[in-house]
Amino acid sequence: MNALLIKNLRKTYKNGFTALRGVDLDVEEGDFFALLGPNGAGKSTLIGIVSSLVTKSSGRVEVCGYDLDREPALAKRSLGVAPQEFNFNQFETVGSVVMNQAGFYGMPRKLAKQRTEYCLRQVELWDRRDTVSRRLSGGMKRRLMIARALVHAPRLLILDEPTAGVDIEIRHAMWDMLREVNRQGVTIILTTHYLEEAETLCRNIAFIDNGGINPKQDMHQFLHSIEVEHFVLDLAAPLAQAPAVEGYRLEWLNELQLAAAVPRDTGLNGLFVGLHALGIEVSSLRNKTNRLEQLFLNRLEIE
Amino acid sequence: MIAGNLIALLTIFFKEIHRFMRIWPQTLLPPAITTALYFLIFGKLIGGRVGEVQGHTYMDYIVPGVILMSVISHSYSNVVASFYSTKFQRHIEELLVSPAPNWVILLGFVAGGVVRGLLVGCVVAGIASGFAGPPALNLGLCLGVALLTSVLFSLAGFINAVFAESFDDISLIPNFILTPLSYLGGVFYSVDMLPEFWRKVALGNPILYMINAFRFGWIGVSDVDIGMAFAMTGGAATLLACLSLWLLHKGVGIKN
Numbered sequence: 021m022n023a024l025l026i027k028n029l030r031k032t033y034k035n036g037f038t039a040l041r042g043v044d045l046d047v048e049e050g051d052f053f054a055l056l057g058p059n060g061a062g063k064s065t066l067i068g069i070v071s072s073l074v075t076k077s078s079g080r081v082e083v084c085g086y087d088l089d090r091e092p093a094l095a096k097r098s099l100g101v102a103p104q105e106f107n108f109n110q111f112e113t114v115g116s117v118v119m120n121q122a123g124f125y126g127m128p129r130k131l132a133k134q135r136t137e138y139c140l141r142q143v144e145l146w147d148r149r150d151t152v153s154r155r156l157s158g159g160m161k162r163r164l165m166i167a168r169a170l171v172h173a174p175r176l177l178i179l180d181e182p183t184a185g186v187d188i189e190i191r192h193a194m195w196d197m198l199r200e201v202n203r204q205g206v207t208i209i210l211t212t213h214y215l216e217e218a219e220t221l222c223r224n225i226a227f228i229d230n231g232g233i234n235p236k237q238d239m240h241q242f243l244h245s246i247e248v249e250h251f252v253l254d255l256a257a258p259l260a261q262a263p264a265v266e267g268y269r270l271e272w273l274n275e276l277q278l279a280a281a282v283p284r285d286t287g288l289n290g291l292f293v294g295l296h297a298l299g300i301e302v303s304s305l306r307n308k309t310n311r312l313e314q315l316f317l318n319r320l321e322i323e
Numbered sequence: 324m325i326a327g328n329l330i331a332l333l334t335i336f337f338k339e340i341h342r343f344m345r346i347w348p349q350t351l352l353p354p355a356i357t358t359a360l361y362f363l364i365f366g367k368l369i370g371g372r373v374g375e376v377q378g379h380t381y382m383d384y385i386v387p388g389v390i391l392m393s394v395i396s397h398s399y400s401n402v403v404a405s406f407y408s409t410k411f412q413r414h415i416e417e418l419l420v421s422p423a424p425n426w427v428i429l430l431g432f433v434a435g436g437v438v439r440g441l442l443v444g445c446v447v448a449g450i451a452s453g454f455a456g457p458p459a460l461n462l463g464l465c466l467g468v469a470l471l472t473s474v475l476f477s478l479a480g481f482i483n484a485v486f487a488e489s490f491d492d493i494s495l496i497p498n499f500i501l502t503p504l505s506y507l508g509g510v511f512y513s514v515d516m517l518p519e520f521w522r523k524v525a526l527g528n529p530i531l532y533m534i535n536a537f538r539f540g541w542i543g544v545s546d547v548d549i550g551m552a553f554a555m556t557g558g559a560a561t562l563l564a565c566l567s568l569w570l571l572h573k574g575v576g577i578k579n
Contacts, residue, residue, distance in 0.1 A: 108417065
């Protein structure tokens with residue numbers, strides 16, 4: 021069963037700009053799926069069409085088996101969306117924002133109250149239920165949108181940049197919360213610019229760019245396809261220029277740092293042996309870029 | 324599904340009521356002050372010198388028109404302001420992603436406008452009781468006209484909000500169309516007082532029919548046929564309801 025099935029989806033705006041050029045996508049029920057792409061790639065248009073905020077030019081969208089054109093009410097009932105921009109009434113209290121959304125989905129008041137409490141507790145906002153929402157911090161507003169998207173117990177949750185502008189501590193707490201939501205059986209589709217987030221949370225991935233989409237891939241297999249990893253080496257003593265070690269490409273960053281390009285099938289041991297032979301001591305090392313970020317950049321360069 | 328739609332409708336409706344009741348000093352108090360001044364200046368000070376109109380004191384004659392004028396402007400302004408700010412703040416998206424059908428969304432906003440219009444009408448009628456003679460002759464007719472009129476202008480406010488792209492756009496029609504048509508709709512005079520040419524021109528103003536129908540219910544006099552007034556108002560409301568639903572279906576002004 022697919023939580024989301026998209027066939028030949030096209031969108032051309034009135035100004036003539038084509039945002040989607042025949043996109044096909046299927047996301048299995050229970051998946052935690054990353055939809056990545058640069059700004060203007062078509063992600064928001066695709067999410068807008070699935071959530072009925074953008075009118076498609078042609079193509080077919082099914083949410084949990086319900087066709088968005090033929091059975092819109094059932095399709096919408098199966099879907100929860102937390103968009104990138106805050107779109108709740110900033111003058112209402114946190115509790116009212118979530119309660120009203122439950123009402124729009126036709127949920128009886130008693131059940132709506134229970135679900136509101138459950139969802140606000142899940143995102144750790146229950147204590148703020150009487151706070152006017154514009155007084156919340158950015159991170160709290162993001163969590164409020166997730167609680168609102170979950171209140172009608174959707175089977176598919178779409179999160180567009182859910183942790184944008186959120187500090188690292190809260191981001192990690194949100195990741196735990198999203199993992200738990202997914203563990204409870206909710207399919208999650210995530211778009212993010214924090215590629216570490218996609219790498220940490222998602223099991224499958226698809227790249228969208230220039231209105232087209234690549235076939236989805238397993239995240240582990242995808243990350244395994246990386247050919248060269250980049251590291252930054254911190255040196256114990258100053259160095260005037262980059263040394264030469266056979267099999268590796270070294271770049272001088274400053275007198276205490278080198279950048280090293282390491283082929284995946286070569287490993288790091290040879291590099292350390294080579295540097296040691298030259299009398300260079302490495303005090304520590306770290307990834308220059310996140311692995312997924314590297315693949316993302318490679319892909320953009322190719323395209 | 325029916326129960327779900329009813330819950331969605333009530334949610335939108337109570338949200339709308341809560342919105343204007345929360346700011347009642349801005350929504351319910353100003354019409355009380357404005358109309359009290361109307362009654363004092365036009366009714367008492369100037370009206371005392373005007374004499375009778377169609378067998379009624381000038382004060383009694385203008386009361387129904389002032390009440391209905393308030394109903395018109397407040398039902399219109401409630402929906403246009405509420406729906407436009409819903410669009411502007413983007414929380415219209417909360418409704419668009421939900422399974423609530425378009426007619427539920429429209430009915431919820433219109434019902435909010437109707438309640439505000441009728442509440443303001445009651446406030447103005449209460450103020451009028453301190454200046455004018457006995458109240459409604461035919462309460463049912465007055466309520467029927469006020470209800471139909473508030474529905475019509477709530478729908479008109481909704482359509483204005485759909486097309487509005489800035490806060491300036493939501494005040495254009497009230498300032499340049501609604502207020503002039505209301506003043507020229509026989510609130511302060513009978514069209515029989517006008518020269519024949521201008522009387523015929525005035526009969527082309529739809530607000531004239533509503534005000535006269537309401538005045539007929541209030542004091543039993545009218546310049547126009549009451550059946551015609553109901554047919555015109557009902558017909559216009561039906562037309563605007565269909566147009567509003569079509570606009571929502573097409574996503575005009577609210578979807579890309």
